[in-house]
Amino acid sequence: MTRYGYFLSSEEFTPGELLDQARMAQEAGFQGLAISDHFHPWNDEQGESAFVWSMIGALSQVTSLPITTLVTCPTIRIHPAVNAQAAATAAVLTGGGFRFGLGSGEALNEHILDDDWPDADVRLEMLEEAVEVIRKLSTGERVTHRGTHYAVRNARLYTLPDQPAPLYISGFGPRAAELAGRIGDGFVTMQPDASLVETFRKAGGAGKPVVGGLKVCWDTDRHRAVTTVHRLWPNEQLPGELPQILPTPEHFQQANALVTEDMIAEAVVCGDNADEHIEAVTAYTRAGFDEVYVGQIGPDQRQFFDFYRNDILPRLTATAPADPQPSR
Template sequence: MPEYGYFLSCEEFGPADLVEQARMAEQAGFTALWISDHYHPWNDAQGQSPFVWSVIGALSEAVSLPIETAVTCPTVRMHPAVVAQAAATSAVMTGGRFRLGVGSGEALNEHILGDAWPPAHVRLDMLEEAIQVMRRLFTGEEVNHSGTHYTVENARLYTVPDEPVPIDISGFGPKATSLASRVGDGYITMMPQDTMVEQFRKGGGGAKLVSGGTKVCYGPDREEAVRTVRKLWSNQLLPGEMGQVLPTPSHFEQLEPLITQEMVAENTVCGDDVDDHVTALKAFADAGFDRIYVNQIGPDQRAFFDFYRTKVLPQLP
């Protein structure tokens, strides 16, 4: 049976709010946490973007839930040797309850140092090499590496957990899913598609952890909830590769008129209909996901957790 977790949004909330939401999630009965890793929010209306590794340190003291980044890009903005140190320390601070979710990233976050933003196939090659480097560092042994994309000299992590940090790979298409099935300790995707889960499992993933997530907007006024989603998260409905290649929040804001109220209402669970919320999460369970994370869009967090604690989570398998 799947577990249900809460997805903390660093794009919308500052550190203190995220820690308080994690406490409420644990009290409500959620059993795991995801947390996004961004340098920028998707738009200025979201308004936040704290450094995820500092927040994870605070979370490790505030709650006892497993924590995973969803997801970190260990290839351009941060060298994989530095990400490995951050992940290893997080695993130690959480007593082994940390997983490193990784992906090929977005220009929105990764181009800030002026590096060229590579095409998708190069980004996947970089991600695979980065994972190799991080896994070697998690052993606590000295690492020297001279690869296509990265060089590491005399690097050793002295603070490491008893077991290597599991690395789950995000994939939204067949190539990334193939990479996850070959080298990942688990698979992450945001759509309840059984075909992607099947590709991962048959491609070598077997019984490894498959995690998925979705965003909702709980509230007593459905139309107001739809407006909130359109204001804050219209970017999630943009088609194609725009989410990966647009470089700044202002570029995403320029495309907001393309996303109508009707599109939001058709594609995002909004309002207080219990069946709508249950159905959205059951879709992931029916597709074979092991962990399913949900994020509440907007400021009404406490009411959301009360709603899920009393009405939604008790109806889920």
């Protein structure tokens, strides 16, 4: 049965607000937490970008919900050996409730040390080798690794959970979905695309979880909600590879000028119509997803959680998930 969690947006909210949201999510009946891992927000209107590993440590002390990064890039900004140590400590703090979502990243966050931003093919190679390094270190054995992209010498993790944190691999196209099936313990993708789920399953992902997420904007005034999303999260409507290659929030702000309020109104659930919220979430269930994380854009967090506790989560959990739709 599909599990429903809450998506914490590190780009939009202060650390204290994220902790409050985690508490409210557990009280409302959400079954897990996802949290973004960014160095920069997508634009200055969002205005935040807390360090995810500090946040996970703090979250582990205020909630018993499992926590998943959606997603961390383990290749450039932070070496995979250090990511392995961070994930192991997070798994210990959460009592085994940490899942490590990993992806090939965006220039927005990874260019900050003046490294070149590789082509997509190279980024996937780097991700695969980073996963290899993380898995080696997660054994607790002393590791020396000399690969194409990374070198590790005489490294050993001493603080380890009983079981390594599962590694969920993110992807938005067939090649990444195939990689996730081959090397991952699960698959992360943000669109309810049954064909990508099928690619993942056929590449070795049978029986492994598929994880997705979406943002909504609850408000009693639908037009006000559309305006809020257009101000804070227009970047989610940018096409193609733009989100992966634009290097600064200022560049995103320029590109966001292409996104209209009509586009937002068509693509994002805005307002307080319960049926629209239900339909947006269950689209993932029909596509074969095992976990879906919903994030509230903008203010009215308490009202959002009340709405989901009373009107949405009971309907989602009372309805048996439909069979995944076959891909064409």
